[in-house]
Amino acid sequence: MDHRKRRPRTLWTSVAGALTAVALMATPSSAEISDGVIKIGILNDQSGTFSDLSGKGSVAAAKLALEDFKKIAPAVKVELLVADHQNKADIGAQIVRRWFADGVDMVADVTNSAVALAVQSLGREKNKIITYAAVGTVDITGKQCAATGLAWLHDNYNLVAGPIRKLVGQGQDKWFFIAADYAFGRNMVAESERMLTSVGGKSLGSVFHPIGNADYSSFLLQAQSSGSKVVAFANAGEQLVSSIKQWHEFNMGSGTQTPVALLMFLTDIHGMGLETAKGLTGVTAWYWDLNDDTRAFAKRFYALHGAMPTAPQASVYSAVFHYLKAVAALDSDDTDRVLEKMRATPVDDFYAPGAKLRADGKLVHDFYLVQVKEPKELDKPWAYYKVLEKISADVAYRPLSESDCPLVTAKAK
Template identity: 45%
Template sequence: MSRIRGAVAALAMLLAPSLAPAQTAAPTAAPAVSDNVVRLGVLTDVSGPYADFSGPGSMVAARMAAEDQGGRVLGKPIEVVGGDHQNKPDVGAALARRWIDTDRVDMIIDMPNSAVALAVQQVGRERNRIIINTSAASTELTGRQCSPVGFHWVLDSYALTSGITRAVMAQGGRSWYYLTVDYEGGYAQERGSEAVVNAEGGRVLGRARHPLNTGDFSSFLLQAQSSRAQVVALANAGTDTVNAVKQAGEFALTRQGQRLVGFFVNITDIKSLGLETAQGVVSVDAWYWDQNEESRAFARRFAERHRGVMPTQYQAGVYSGVRHWLKAIEAAGTDEAMAVAAKMRELPVDDVFARGGRVRADGRHVHDVHLVEVKKPGESTGPWDLYRILSTVPGDQAFRPLAEGGCPLVQP
């Protein structure tokens, strides 16, 4: 499918009718559900650089979660709406306000792009609505800008960068150069890795900042090459990561002895690059479709609805976040945000995404993550057989300690 047709199809899906229209709700006064409908909004990147790992696929995942709840909660229908934040914080915040004030949306989820996520979380705080960030990276979401109704579900810059930086340094990568997308999500990845490099006695030889959605990385890669750093780290995501890896191959960075590390890598990126180009890349992944029978069954259902594409960790995270929110509504007996938020922090997270997960006081969902390596072409047995899981990192080790985040909700 071409990019244009993909965007049109995505928009069509986002505007598709909800799972159950409000007029079908049975009249019952017992549960305290606003408007007799439970509404959630998937705020995402429909056709920009992050559309492949979140985007329309996140909408698919949210609908699957609502369906698996039976399409109703507390006897009321669940509606799913979607919108495109265009990677602009003002656009995302304005759409969030309209959804809450006019359309009576009870929860907003996804938000790839940390600047958008931080802006939307502030809207949720002001208007008392649940915000679940699944695709953003900034640890500020559970740090100084944490919210009593805000949650961070999948990975963050600490989990994305600390483990892989330590692993690469242990293998001899002592000097680093950062190629960083010029907004908060990229800065957060760079900060997280640099803290480990400094703590482990390594050296940072330089950094370059590139605009979001960059097509030509040649000048940035030349700077990285001339630094003679042992490791060139990509603190970006989506098509930026794909373009940087492709062009790094053209500049022969790895053949000349430099190692290329991607912090925010997804299976959709590897699929786009191909195993011949991406083989050997080490990254961190919160969830992989080929982990077990349950994950494979979920992935097949998802792929049937999403052009044969397997779900990314962030799309699986949307499914998990929606399911947990709906379970919290059931437990609270209402969709009122503060009551639901309390239940979300109280209940364990047990679903296809995470077993034995838990939600801390700062809103951080703590779960195991995996260190993965991209397979060589000869090792792959199918079109989506892309990763080898090297090790599993327990959640308590993968995420920043609660006391170090600076969240005002955390008691000293």
Template identity: 45%
Template sequence: MNFKLFSVALATTALIAVAPAAAEGVKIGILNDQSGVYADYGGKGSVEAAKMAVEDFGGEVLGQKIEIVSADHQNKPDTAVTIARKWFDVDGVDMITELTTSSVALAVQDLAKEKKKIDIVVGAATSRITGDACQPYGFHWAFDTRALAVGTGGALVKAGGDTWFFLTADYAFGYSLEKDTSEIVQANGGKVLGSVRHPLNSSDFSSFLLQAQASKAKVVGLANAGLDTANAIKQAAEFGIVAGGQKMAGLLMTLAEVHGLGLKAAQGLVLTEAYYWDRDDKSREFAERYFKRTQRMPSMIQAGTYSATLSYLKAVKAAGSKDTEAVANKLKELPVDDAFAKGNVQANGRFVHDMYLFEVKKPDESKKPWDYYKQLAVVPGNQAFPAAKDSGCPLTK
């Protein structure tokens, strides 16, 4: 054998031997907080929701088996990027979703752009994901800080809550939620009297709540989430903030936090969500199947993860390939209509769908387990989310 040809053959064989396992099957990674402040918010429940999507799709696509892998990023961007890099480079993961915690989502989205892989953010809120930080293969699914601001902030100002003070989580998500809500409050004629930042996973909100109380603002806006929101609401009750005439606004609250607080503590809170299990026949059917597996009703993060996973698989099938470019194009082309929501995906990767303004029921208004919300209003998708050309995403200019 010609020595040069033999050497080329050996080199080719070696390359094949060390190539990532990307060619085998379709692999989806669920990367989120499974042990910390956001564990109930999405956590292992989101993994279960993704598995439901795979089962509902049929377990395979393009003749290849679909596999779900998952990991706990512990709300640390560096940990998340290390996991995501290994998934992309070594384990052959094709798409990463959920990505609770905005700092994590932004970091993984940058990596996904570098690796030319798809990421679909569900659990993180910052509107930057499809704004100035957008990328060609990045998507944002369930909600964002602007949609929450339009829903809760806009409604409370119109109802007379025209002065605000914010308790803000001290990282990207909190800043974005405070900024977006402040803009909506001011656009509706309200004023922001001040704000204070608190560390993620705080156990003691006393000094922050005292500042909010001293501000005499009509609304105390909680620009935080998960256990931070629940703890702030519990401690606010101890300080008599609501009893003293101020209103607490949970700017990002889900069913999980309301369930953890109980109706006695959470009653009267106004909040905005993309999904509620008891809203219609479609949402109920999915929720009842989810409950049988988890003994809990799904939050909008968990239902959103189901939708994101199912939509990705439909896009792979429609593209006839796992090729990132082709699948990303199909995600932006195909309409979405599932148990979570109905709508379309914009050029910046933003899934546009209706949002819902809810009020938490009083204990005597609840007629069955998990019967927590009464719907106040529908926020149409084109009001909740900006058009792609107005989002600040460089891809749309």
């Protein structure tokens, strides 16, 4: 993971310079497809704290989806565009607004919760599909849901429910939170505190750090003095890597508190190393070493990207491929018809076989409670997780009956 300082860019440079496009040529497509081409935009963090877990790897995953799609629909022309939102909601919204004006049909990934909330309204307004990967805030499929906004990976409820239920059941009932100070982190702490209350646990407090923070000493000392049994980290990417490294520098690993990474990605573990990460517990929607199908995709992905895929990157493949298959089946890119087809058709791939979209826009699939291996347990490169248990789809999600998504509540009336 690259920790070098990056030069700030102006808004103009950010939007104009970050946009790239790759055209995958095929024979002329049907006249039912507007402009004769399907345009898909991959919007994420290409250069900052979340770039390893999504970034160029998500682009590689989308390219593999397009490669597989060409095998089943060679007559459809697809163009892939890529942009870096730099974890800034205004930049992300400006890029997506421009893309939609230029005929982009579907946007995937997004990565950042604040950016997701900014672009969700654009998808609703322009009637364009946006699929979200590493976006944690429950508001995307809750009170700010849209028919065009689809959560393909997880939300904060999925991520916190499993660890909290398991650890509180083991007597680890007092928690303190170190969280990123933006929509994702604050929502994750709120979801965690709600879940703790429901299972008999207790929050002893929380502290929030800026997204670009490098020194976590004051936050860790507050956690240490809180009297909690668990210190939960509601951050990700470079933030989590730095937090856990400094946890060990303060020798907190030898104490009685248990560290929990509420949002943990394979690249985070790779960045901090097994000696530092060993024993961390978290939830993931997908892991490359689950079965033969996941390993086959990982082998292709590694050949293209030079690293094993994270769950967000695998979900980008799945979302793009599922969308394109719906377009091909209909011979049309009409948003309403494509959405209806996507919702009616179960996912058929290595990521979430048999998964279906719910009324609130969540793709409902299984999750896995995992723990990072000890260095001596590593039997092959990148195989960092022990799967402790599968969290079945029927318990991984907040019940639809409790949803505050207007699409659901309006239908219930």
